[in-house]
Amino acid sequence: MVSENKWTGIMKRLFDLLMSCVVLCLCCGPMLLVALLVKLTSKGPILYWSDRIGRDNSIFKMPKFRTMRTDTPAVATHLLNNPDRYLTPVGKFLRKSSLDELPQLWSIIIGDMSFVGPRPALYNQDDLIALRTENGVHCLTPGLTGWAQINGRDELPITVKVEFDTYYLKHISLALDIKILCLTLFKVLRSDGVQH
Numbered sequence: 001m002v003s004e005n006k007w008t009g010i011m012k013r014l015f016d017l018l019m020s021c022v023v024l025c026l027c028c029g030p031m032l033l034v035a036l037l038v039k040l041t042s043k044g045p046i047l048y049w050s051d052r053i054g055r056d057n058s059i060f061k062m063p064k065f066r067t068m069r070t071d072t073p074a075v076a077t078h079l080l081n082n083p084d085r086y087l088t089p090v091g092k093f094l095r096k097s098s099l100d101e102l103p104q105l106w107s108i109i110i111g112d113m114s115f116v117g118p119r120p121a122l123y124n125q126d127d128l129i130a131l132r133t134e135n136g137v138h139c140l141t142p143g144l145t146g147w148a149q150i151n152g153r154d155e156l157p158i159t160v161k162v163e164f165d166t167y168y169l170k171h172i173s174l175a176l177d178i179k180i181l182c183l184t185l186f187k188v189l190r191s192d193g194v195q196h
Contacts, residue, residue, distance in 0.1 A: 011174050012141075016115050020108045031102050034065050034094065042088040044070040047103055052120035053129055055141045060112040062120055063103035067091030076122055098188045104144050116177040117143025118165040128158050137165040140172075145184040147176075153187070 035046045048066040051059050072086040080086060087095075094100040107113040113120065120142035121128045132138050143149075148156060148164035156164070168176070 008172060008174070012114055012116075012177065013111070015174060015177070016108050019115055020105050024105055027102055027105075030099065034090075034099050034102070037090045038065050038088070038094075041090050042066070042069065050074070051123040052142065053123060053125075053138075054112055054120060055139065057129065057133060057138050059123055060107070060120075062107055062113070065094055065100040065103060067094045067100050074122075074124070076125065101144060108144065111141075114141040114143045116146055116168075116180050117141050118146050118168070119143065119149060128162070131158060131162045132165060135162055135166045135169070137162065137169050140165075140169060145180060147180060150180055150183040150187055 038046045044066060046066060047063045048068070049061045049063050052062040054060040067088055068086045068091060069088060073080065077083050084092070091100075104113060108115060117140050118132065118137055121132070129138070146165065147168040148161045151164050152160070
């Protein structure tokens with residue numbers, strides 16, 4: 001199975017660090033505003049730290065701006081009965097705009113995540129984790145966005161998602177990463193593929 005070669009890995013890491021600094025500078029004001037909105041509109045912490053599966057199936061803590069109430073079960077949103085009832089007053093807006101993802105810049109800076117890679121699975125998504133491991137995708141650093149994200153996002157069944165992840169694994173390059181980032185920006189602006 002093809003994996004990230006050393007050169008690609010070094011280039012991705014340098015790109016991640018540079019882009020993180022740029023995005024952090026540009027988004028510092030909006031992030032402070034979002035943090036204030038979360039704090040003023042619901043009880044609980046500003047950030048939600050979830051256990052996610054990282055490179056080589058290691059577990060790491062991934063931050064998001066909290067969009068759900070503190071009593072929400074720790075499962076993927078699409079598995080909840082009527083997930084809208086768990087959303088905070090600003091939760092739906094933050095999810096549709098993807099502003100809730102901005103704290104993951106921290107995960108990119110410390111190396112738990114990359115800008116581009118398979119979206120990190122929840123620790124209890126056993127079927128997704130097993131299928132990614134079977135296809136060698138677990139050797140990749142998870143991403144803020146990825147090939148599967150721009151080809152369906154929340155709407156994809158697990159088998160199709162892993163097919164896209166496997167395609168990325170076999171064709172990984174800085175050029176592909178830049179293409180994915182550009183397409184992600186376009187999809188975020190249109191709120192494509194976001195269920196809740």
